[in-house]
Structures are given as structure tokens and as C-alpha cells.
Amino acid sequence: MERRLYPNKLARMYLAAIEDVMGSNGVAAILRLAKLGDLVGNYPPDNFDCEFSFEDFAGVNQAIQEMYGAHGARGLCLRAGRTTLRRAITDGGLMADLPGPAFRLLPVWARVKVGLATLAETLARLSDQVSHVEEDGEKLAFVVEECPECWARSSDGPICFGNTGMLQEAVHWLSEGEEFSVIETECMARGDYACTFVISRELAEHAAEDLDAVQPGDDPARG
Ligand SMILES: [Zn+2]
Numbered sequence: 001m002e003r004r005l006y007p008n009k010l011a012r013m014y015l016a017a018i019e020d021v022m023g024s025n026g027v028a029a030i031l032r033l034a035k036l037g038d039l040v041g042n043y044p045p046d047n048f049d050c051e052f053s054f055e056d057f058a059g060v061n062q063a064i065q066e067m068y069g070a071h072g073a074r075g076l077c078l079r080a081g082r083t084t085l086r087r088a089i090t091d092g093g094l095m096a097d098l099p100g101p102a103f104r105l106l107p108v109w110a111r112v113k114v115g116l117a118t119l120a121e122t123l124a125r126l127s128d129q130v131s132h133v134e135e136d137g138e139k140l141a142f143v144v145e146e147c148p149e150c151w152a153r154s155s156d157g158p159i160c161f162g163n164t165g166m167l168q169e170a171v172h173w174l175s176e177g178e179e180f181s182v183i184e185t186e187c188m189a190r191g192d193y194a195c196t197f198v199i200s201r202e203l204a205e206h207a208a209e210d211l212d213a214v215q216p217g218d219d220p221a222r223g
Contacts, residue, residue, distance in 0.1 A: 003053060003054075003055070004053070004054040004128035004129075004146055004148065004151065005050040005051060005052060005053055005054065005127060005128050006050065006052045006053070006054060006057050006127045006128070006129065006148045007047075007048045007049065007050050007051075007052065007126045007127050008044035008045045008046070008047055008048070008049050008050075008051050008052055009044075009045075009046055009047055009048050009088065009092055010052075010084060010088060010127075011043075011044045011052035011056075011057055012043045012044045012045070012046055013083070013084040013087050013088060013092070014057075014060070014080050014081070014084045014162065015027060015031075015039070015043050015044075015060070016043065016087075017079070017080035017081075017083035017084050017087075018030065018060075018064070018076065018080045020083065021076060021079060021080070022076070024041075027040075028040045028041075029067065030060060030063045030064055030067060031060070031063070033063040033066060033067060034056070034059040034060050034062065034063035035059070036056055036059060036060065039056075048092075048126050050126060050127050050128070054128065054146075054147075054148040054151035054152075055151060055152060057148040057149065057151070058148060058149060058150060058151040058152060058153050061073070061077060061149050061150070061153075061159070061161075061162060062153055064076055064077060065159065070159075073159075073161065074161045076161075077149075077161035077162040077164075077165060078161045078162070078164060078165035078168070079165060080162055080165065081161065081162035081163060081164060081165020081166040081167075081168070081169070082165040082166070082168055082169040082172075083165075083169075084162070084165075084166060084169075085165070085166040085167075085169040085170055085173075086169050086173070089173060094119075094122060095115070095118055095119060095122060098115060098118050103115075108175045108176070108178060109175075109201060111174050111175060112140065112171055112174045112175055112180065112199065113133065113135065113140055115170065115173075115174035116133045116140060116142055116167070116170060116171070116174070116199070117132075117133045119170055120132050120133055120142065127148070128146055128148075129144060129146055129147065129148055130144070130145040130146040131143060131144040131145065131146075132145075138200065138201045139198055139199065139200050139201070140198070140199040141196050141197065141198050141199070142167055142196070142197040142199065143194045143195075143196050143197075144160075144163065144194055144195040144196075144197070145193075145194045147160060147163070147188055147194075147195045149161075149162050149163050149195075150187055150188050150189035150195060153189045154189050154190075154191075155187065155189040155190055156190065157187070157190060158184035158185065158186070158187035158189070158190065158195070159187060159189050160184050160187055160189075160195050160197075161184075163184070163195065163197065164182055164183070164184050164197060167182045167197050167199065168182045171199055178203060179203055180199055180200060180201060180202070180203060181198075181199070181200045181202055181203070182197055182198070182199050183197065183198050183200075184196065184197050184198075185197070185198050
């Protein structure tokens with residue numbers, strides 16, 4: 001399978017966000033299980049160079065699922081994804097050119113649509129993640145055709161919770177604080193053509209519940 005690459009900074013921020021929840025020992029255990037022990041205390045460099053393989057990014061997420069089970073992985077990866085995207089915007093300058101005066105005058109849903117298209121373009125420019133936005137009535141679909149999170153993984157259902165969290169946070173930021181529902185409906189890990197994330201105009205009730213799904217004291221053997 002051809003090698004695909006992801007930006008160092010996003011991989012670094014994702015690992016740091018996992019560390020925020022699980023502690024340094026927790027993240028070290030995850031990295032060792034993923035056979036990425038050389039990253040323990042040695043995260044990728046803090047730059048947007050595209051050097052972190054999809055294989056390794058997917059490996060980290062697979063190890064989280066093996067350690068914490070599907071439910072624990074969902075909570076942890078959603079949260080890590082949200083934190084990663086928030087920091088990439090506030091500290092990393094991701095989409096820094098977006099909120100100009102004309103953009104801010106758009107209605108909320110138009111801001112979300114334009115912003116997600118910009119995010120897809122930005123990620124395509126910075127990495128090998130190929131994605132685009134489709135509009136279907138009251139819904140938007142963020143379609144990822146080359147997905148770093150489930151690369152070479154297989155599953156009975158959608159497993160790209162880190163990406164779901166990133167999109168939740170992007171929508172939250174673009175809409176200036178709304179929580180629209182973001183659900184992964186198709187996943188390449190299940191054999192679907194793409195990983196498809198459906199963003200609905202209805203406000204979500206997921207936020208608080210998801211973030212509490214995993215806590216530092218959780219027993220890794222459970223689940
Ligand atoms: Zn995926």
C-alpha cells in the first residue's frame with residue numbers, strides 16, 4: 001500500500017491531547033502497544049511538515065481501541081480530536097486567513113459550509129488527506145477519501161472518532177459556539193468508499209456526554 005503522510009504538528013497535538021487525559025504513562029502505553037515506542041517522550045516536531053505516516057496515526061488510534069474498548073476509544077478520540085483542532089486554530093494558525101470581515105457577515109450555516117470547504121482544502125494542501133464537502137439539503141457531508149485515522153484498519157462500523165471530534169470543533173468554531181450534530185455514517189475501515197461525516201443543522205446534545213466517556217483512572221483491560 002502506498003505511503004501517505006500527515007502533518008507533524010497535528011500528530012503532535014493529537015498525542016499531547018491524549019496525554020492531557022491519560023497522562024504521560026497512559027500515552028506511553030498506547031504508543032508501545034502501537035509499536036511506536038520511539039515516540040515516547042519524543043513527539044513529532046512542532047511544524048506543519050508532512051512527515052507522520054497515516055500508518056502510524058492509524059496505529060495510535062487502533063491501540064487506543066484495543067486498550068480502552070470501543071466506548072472508551074470513542075470518548076478519548078473525540079476529545080483528542082476536538083482539542084487538536086482547537087489548538088491547531090488558536091496556536092497553530094490553521095485557517096488563520098479565514099475569518100475576514102466578509103466571512104463574518106455570512107449566516108451561520110454558510111460560515112460552516114465555507115469553513116469546512118476551506119478546512120478540506122487546507123488539509124489537502126498540508127497533507128495527503130483527500131477530502132471535500134458536499135451539500136445535501138439541510139445537511140453537509142465532509143467526505144474523506146484518504147483517511148489517516150482508519151488507514152489499513154478494519155471494523156464492523158465507523159471508527160474515525162478523532163476526525164469526528166476535529167469536525168465537531170471546526171463547526172463549533174465556525175458557528176461561534178453552536179454544537180451541530182456531526183456523525184460518521186460511512187467508514188473506509190468497514191469497506192465503504194470513503195469516510196463520510198454528516199453535519200446536520202439540528203443542534204447536537206452530544207458534546208457533554210462524549211467528553212465524559214473516558215477518564216484517566218479507567219481500567220485499560222475493561223471494555
Ligand atoms: Zn476513516
